[in-house]
Amino acid sequence: MEGPCSPPTPGKFVVVGGGIAGVTCAEQLAINFPSEDILLITASPVIKAVTNFKQVSKVLEEFDVEEQPSTMLENRFPNIKVIESGVKQLKSKQHCILTEDGNQYIYKKLCLCAGAKPKLICEGNPYVLGIRDTDSAQEFQKQLTKAKRIMIIGNGGIALELVYEIEGCEVIWVIKDKAIGNTFFDAGAAEFLTSKLIDEKPEAKIAQKRTRYTTEGWKKEVQARANAGNIGSALGPDWHEGLDLKGTKEFSHKIHIETMCEVKKIYLQEEFRISEKKSLTFPRDHHDQSVTTDKEIWPIYVELTNEKIYGCDFIVSATGVTPNIEPFLGGNNFDVGEDGGLKVDDHMHTSLPDIYAAGDICTASWHPSPVWQQMRLWTQARQMGWYAAKCMAAASVGESIDMDFSFELFAHVTKFFNYKVVLLGKYNAQGLGSNHELLLRCTKGQEYIKAVLQNGRMMGAVLIGETDLEETFENLILNQMNLSAYGEDLLDPNIDIEDYFD
Ligand SMILES: Cc1cc2nc3c(=O)[nH]c(=O)nc-3n(C[C@H](O)[C@H](O)[C@H](O)COP(=O)(O)OP(=O)(O)OC[C@H]3O[C@@H](n4cnc5c(N)ncnc54)[C@H](O)[C@@H]3O)c2cc1C
Ligand SMILES: NC(=O)c1ccc[n+]([C@@H]2O[C@H](COP(=O)([O-])OP(=O)(O)OC[C@H]3O[C@@H](n4cnc5c(N)ncnc54)[C@H](O)[C@@H]3O)[C@@H](O)[C@H]2O)c1
Incomplete structure (x- = not known):
């Protein structure tokens, strides 16, 4: 039990949150100050640890995320003390936090890493599920074992992973956009992925296409392809590896995508019966425009903004996240970003003295490198957790450090539809306006490579498949070499560009 929130109790380094950001921050502080106790206060009984960390290239990194009992962290770092309790209040003027279990802790420097929670399309409806942690993922799995048809809303990482993974259950996937995966891909990459899903059989012959588009040409091309319709199918990355995502039926994948629409209204069974509205059967394939009334009775019905109504067992709202800032707000005048995160400067410092923030809870509010943007990712x-600890350590001895190199270039490696996916810099030409050019190489069923160029300099890239280009492209983006002279050779599969730029 710590002392009350009044001086002269000496403060400690305190970190709130046992996710990747909080644990990394606490570990780094523990290394920097081996003779001091570091407090990690977290609401959940397990912590998330980074394992098998691999620096793939200068900026790209890969690692696994493992849930561990907090004692494992305390064993690795004897000067970290984990307190298992939620923070219910922050008194920033007194440098004090109060926890649910009635204790209070004085900090000299505090790092808030309480993450984010799913932003659901509708709160409080038991038929609308969000997926965030192990518990919610298991709840989803449990519901799925009883389901014949579900609806997935959203077009980001979770939706992409789910549609590929779910078997034995009809899935109606509702997206606001024309093409799938809009937070990660443009329509061209989306088409590359969906075409693999439609063609269940392996490609007999691999056709290769290499094209150079200006923005204008590209837009027309992708629009034409997007209008042709999309359909998806299965397999999946880490977080659901231990989950058997199977519904009640014996088929593998049955996905229907409703594009460019949103949820207008959700009806409970009885409400729907009284409304005398009609719902639709599951479309036979993505060209099926027939309108057949569904005879089956469902727990809920969803009316979409395109006026179609489908019945289903439940909805997964994979519609993004909201930073967990509420417990820290009362009486504290934090600057909050438009996305609801605590604004942090280039030293991960919030607007209040001695309070830092890292991970999903924060909104990066510094002037970023032209090829970096914040995305809420592991x-x-x-x-951020690592760098926040470095900044806290430096500030506590009256020093300041330069921004970490990892914020020079946005780099993310992941897996979608069993393809390796690498995203670099302004991979979707975000914020570049119309003044950019796209180079594209696509080998159906094998690889999709897109380079984003502006004034002859590479600003971003999407690499899908085993392209082996990540390091070279990373360098080209970082060194901003003028590539105008190379033209389409840049993506010519017969030219080894690694040699080219050595
Ligand atoms: C289903 C799913 C799949 C994902 N897949 C990927 C992926 O493949 N690749 C990728 O890069 N990213 C992925 N992400 C995103 C990634 O998980 C997050 O960006 C990352 O975990 C954020 O880490 P964090 O430490 O900021 O927050 P979190 O991991 O959310 O941790 C927050 C911690 O704070 C604690 N906490 C919350 N409130 C309080 C309180 N009041 N008091 C004390 N403690 C509190 C929580 O218990 C938790 O320990 C995925 C996310 C989801 C939901
Ligand atoms: N492999 C990966 O890298 C990976 C996988 C899963 C999740 N994640 C991360 O986990 C977090 C949560 O994932 P997520 O998929 O929920 O979020 P996300 O931010 O990736 O995607 C949210 C999607 O929901 C859509 N959306 C928002 N409001 C909507 C509404 N009212 N109706 C219809 N659509 C709406 C958005 O257009 C967007 O497509 C994100 O930070 C994501 O980056 C990453």
């Missing part, structure tokens, strides 16, 4: 949670 990699950034780790990098």
Whole structure:
């Protein structure tokens, strides 16, 4: 039990949150100050640890995320003390935090890493599930074992992973956009992925296409392809590896995508019966435009903004996250970003004295490198947690450090539809306006490579498949070499560009 929130109790380094950001921050502080106790206060009984860390290239990193009992962290770092309790209040003027179990802790420097929670399309409806942690993932799995048809709303990472993974259950996937995976891909990459899913059989012959598009040409091309419709199918990355995502039926994948629409209204069974509206059967294939009334009775019905209504067992709202800032707000005048995160400067410092923030809870509010942007990802949670600890350590001895190199270039490696996916810099030409050019190489069923160029300099890239280009492209983006002279050779599969730029 710590002393009350009044001086002269000496403060400690305190970190809130046992996710990747908080754990990395606490570990780094423990290394920097081996003779001091570091407090890690977290609401959950397990902590998330980074394992098998691999620096793939200068900025790209890969690692596994493992849930561990907090004692494992305390064993690795004897000067870390984990307190298992939620923070219910922050008194920033007194440098004090109060926890649910009635204790209070004085900090000299505090790092808030409480993450984010799913932003659901509708709160409080038991038929609308969000997926965030092990518990919610298991709840989803449990519901799925009883389901014949579900609806997935959203077009980001979770939706992409789920549609590929779910078997034995009809999936109606509702997206606001024209093409799938809009937070990670443009329509061209989306088409590359979906075409693999449609063609269940292996490609007999691999056709290779290499094209150079200006923005204008590209837009027309992708629009034409997007209009042709998309359909998806299965397999999946880490977080659901231990989960058997199977519904009640014996088929593998049955996905229907409703594009460019949103949820208008959700009806409970009885409400729907009274409304006398009609719902639709599951479309036979993505060209099926027939309108057949569904005879089956469902627990809920969803009316979409395109006026279609489908019944289903439940909805997964994979519609992004909201930073967990509420417990820290009362009486504290934090600057909060538009996305609801605690604004942090280039030293991960919030607007209040001695309070830092890292990971999903924060909004990066410094002037970023032209090829970096914040995305709420494991990699950034780790990098921010690490860098926040370095900044806290430096500030506590009256020093300041330069921004970490990892914030020079946005770099993310992941897996979608069993393809390795590498995203670099302004991979979707975000914020570049119309003044950019795209180079594209696509080998159906094998690889999709897109380079984003502006004034002859590479600003970003999407690499899908085993392209082996990540290091070279990373260097080209970082060194901003003028590539105008190379033209389409840049993506010519017969030219080894690694040699080219050595
Ligand atoms: C289903 C799913 C799949 C994902 N897949 C990927 C992926 O493949 N690649 C990728 O890069 N990213 C992925 N992400 C995103 C990634 O998980 C997050 O960006 C990352 O975990 C954020 O880490 P964090 O430490 O900031 O927050 P979190 O991991 O959310 O940790 C927050 C911690 O704070 C604690 N906490 C919350 N409130 C309080 C409180 N009041 N008091 C005390 N403690 C509190 C929580 O218990 C928790 O320990 C995925 C996310 C989800 C939901
Ligand atoms: N492999 C990976 O890298 C990976 C995988 C899963 C999740 N994640 C991360 O986990 C977090 C949560 O994932 P997520 O998929 O929920 O979020 P996300 O931010 O990736 O995607 C949210 C999606 O929901 C859509 N959306 C938002 N509001 C909507 C509404 N009212 N109706 C319809 N659509 C709406 C958005 O257009 C977007 O497509 C994100 O930070 C994501 O980056 C990453």
